Amino acid sequence: xxxxxxxxxxxxxxxxxxxxxxxxxxxxxxxxxxxxxxxxxxxxxxxxxxxxxxxxxxxxxxxxxxxxxxxxxxxxxxxxxxxxxxxxxxxxxxxxxxxxxxxxxxxxxxxxxxxxxxxxxxxxxxxxxxxxxxxxxxxxxxxxxxxxxxxxxxxxxxxxxxxxxxxxxxxxxxxxxx
Numbered sequence: 408x409x410x411x412x413x414x415x416x417x418x419x420x421x422x423x424x425x426x427x428x429x430x431x432x433x434x435x436x437x438x439x440x441x442x443x444x445x446x447x448x449x450x451x452x453x454x455x456x457x458x459x460x461x462x463x464x465x466x467x468x469x470x471x472x473x474x475x476x477x478x479x480x481x482x483x484x485x486x487x488x489x490x491x492x493x494x495x496x497x498x499x500x501x502x503x504x505x506x507x508x509x510x511x512x513x514x515x516x517x518x519x520x521x522x523x524x525x526x527x528x529x530x531x532x533x534x535x536x537x538x539x540x541x542x543x544x545x546x547x548x549x550x551x552x553x554x555x556x557x558x559x560x561x562x563x564x565x566x567x568x569x570x571x572x573x574x575x576x577x578x579x580x581x582x583x584x585x
Contacts, residue, residue: 418546421536426496428533429508433488437481444478452481462521469518472582479585483578487511495540498549502541502564506571509537541568 442448456477460469473480487507494504516530541564545551555561 414543415546415548418540418543419548421539422495422498422501422545422549425508425533425536425540426492428529429488429492429495433485433490433492436488437485438489443485444481446478451477452484453477456480459518459522463518464521465514465517472579476582476585480582484511495545498545498551499554501545501549501551502561502567503571505537505540506568507575509534509541510571510575512537 437443437452440450442450443452445451446453453474456469456473460466460474463469488511491504491508491511494500495508512530512533516527516534519526520530544562551561560566
C-alpha cells in the first residue's frame with residue numbers, strides 16, 4: 408500500500424511538472440505571444456523554424472514538413488502544447504497524450520539540441536517522463552484511474568503507442584501533402 412502511494416505521489420508530481428512546462432510554453436510562449444504567428448514579427452514561428460533548421464540533424468525534415476506551412480505548424484504546436492498540458496495535469500488519456508508528446512519532444516530535441524544544453528536537457532528529460540507515463544500510466548490521482556474502473560482499455564500500452572504513432576504520422580503526411 409505504501410509503495411503504491413509513493414508511486415502515485417511521484418507520478419502526480421511528474422504530471423504537474425510536465426503540465427506546467429507544456430502550459431507555460433503553449434499559453435505564454437505562443438498563444439499570448441502576438442508575434443508568434445505574425446510574419447512581420449521577430450518572434451514569428453517561421454524564423455524559429457528557419458533558425459533551428461540551420462544546425463539540426465533533421466534539417467531536411469524541417470524544410471519539407473515545417474517550412475512550407477509555418478503558421479499551420481505553429482498553430483498545431485500551440486494547440487498540442489496546451490492540450491498536452493491540460494491532459495497531463497488532469498490525467499486524462501495519459502498514455503495517448505504521452506506518446507504524441509514524446510514524438511513532439513523528439514522533434515524538438517532533434518531540431519534544437521544543437522542550440523545549447525537547456526534545449527538538449529529539457530527535451531531529453533521530457534521524453535523520459537513521457538516514457539514513464541506511457542509505461543506506468545497516470546496513477547490513482549487521475550481521471551484515467553476513474554475511467555479504468557469501467558474500461559480496461561486505458562491500461563493497454565501497445566494500443567496507445569500505435570494510436571499515438573498513427574496520429575503523429577498522419578499529421579506529418581498531411582503537412583507533406585498540402
